Amino acid sequence: MGEKRKENAAVISQEKLAEGIYSMWIRTEASKSAKPGQFISVYTNDGSKLLPRPISICEIDKEEGKLRIVYRVTGRNTGTEQFSRLGEGDTVPVVGPLGNGFPIKEARGKKVFLMGGGIGVPPILELAKQMDCEKKQIVAGYRDMHTFLREEFEENGEVYISTEDGSAGVKGNVLDAVRMHELEADIIYACGPTPMLRAIKAYAEEKNIVCYVSLEERMACGIGACLGCVCKTKKKDHHSNVHNSRICKDGPVFLATEVEL
Ligand SMILES: Cc1cc2nc3c(=O)[nH]c(=O)nc-3n(C[C@H](O)[C@H](O)[C@H](O)COP(=O)(O)OP(=O)(O)OC[C@H]3O[C@@H](n4cnc5c(N)ncnc54)[C@H](O)[C@@H]3O)c2cc1C
Ligand code: FES
Numbered sequence: 001m002g003e004k005r006k007e008n009a010a011v012i013s014q015e016k017l018a019e020g021i022y023s024m025w026i027r028t029e030a031s032k033s034a035k036p037g038q039f040i041s042v043y044t045n046d047g048s049k050l051l052p053r054p055i056s057i058c059e060i061d062k063e064e065g066k067l068r069i070v071y072r073v074t075g076r077n078t079g080t081e082q083f084s085r086l087g088e089g090d091t092v093p094v095v096g097p098l099g100n101g102f103p104i105k106e107a108r109g110k111k112v113f114l115m116g117g118g119i120g121v122p123p124i125l126e127l128a129k130q131m132d133c134e135k136k137q138i139v140a141g142y143r144d145m146h147t148f149l150r151e152e153f154e155e156n157g158e159v160y161i162s163t164e165d166g167s168a169g170v171k172g173n174v175l176d177a178v179r180m181h182e183l184e185a186d187i188i189y190a191c192g193p194t195p196m197l198r199a200i201k202a203y204a205e206e207k208n209i210v211c212y213v214s215l216e217e218r219m220a221c222g223i224g225a226c227l228g229c230v231c232k233t234k235k236k237d238h239h240s241n242v243h244n245s246r247i248c249k250d251g252p253v254f255l256a257t258e259v260e261l
Helices: 079-084 123-130 150-154 174-180 194-207
Strands: 007-018 021-027 039-042 053-056 059-061 066-072 091-098 111-117 135-142 158-163 187-191 210-214 230-232 244-246 253-255
Parallel strands (some): 135 158
Antiparallel strands (some): 059 066
């Protein structure tokens, strides 16, 4: 069925970007075909946690055969905490690349918003690097002053920042930054928590512009087999014949008008 195999990826480096936020480069075959907006399933080494953790691809280096992920440790004894303890010389089981990724060609000649919120910020970096458009406006929303990846965004477009506590950039969310700076776009690419995507979808409808959203729902198998990640969509799933889509397989990127948020 062309299913992707699990692979033991070598950890090249791991770095702490901010409190609880880590960046890891791994050497993996998944880098060869990876696209912005796709993700990898990352497994823990000790087998105590059977299910993988879906983590977005933050950067792709095809020549060196490596991928970067940037992730938040969600708590003690979690899978993400185990990943944060890995370092050079360790290996980590991964499967990927998974999911559909962002349709980037649609941005040609257009004014674009690349919007990331919270842990939806990392996939925006590779998207920004590969995007060929008329005006690249990266709008990144954070909780607080720990605006990880900001310098790298600045090398790849115009950058606007929002923080929930107002400690950097505009106080509020990414749409507050858009309004404050009076920004405009013809197309939106967004990744972040559901309330943020819901607000962006409404904004895109109001402005009548095309909007792609990458959903970060809970997942289990990550390969389309368990239906643990379905969302309501307009299109019928040919698998189950209902108005549902599996985020891991049919997504995580959808046209905002196609999904119920
Ligand atoms: C497509 C996609 C891309 C993502 N990209 C990133 C990223 O780039 N960086 C990042 O920090 N986080 C990302 N997430 C969220 C990340 O998968 C969860 O934070 C992580 O799985 C939590 O695992 P844990 O071991 O820390 O927590 P635990 O509480 O131990 O997890 C328990 C189980 O619930 C699942 N789970 C818990 N929260 C989530 C969640 N929000 N989404 C999916 N599964 C969840 C776990 O995979 C695991 O199977 C992404 C999620 C999705 C669906
Ligand atoms: S996580 Fe199992 S079908 Fe999507």
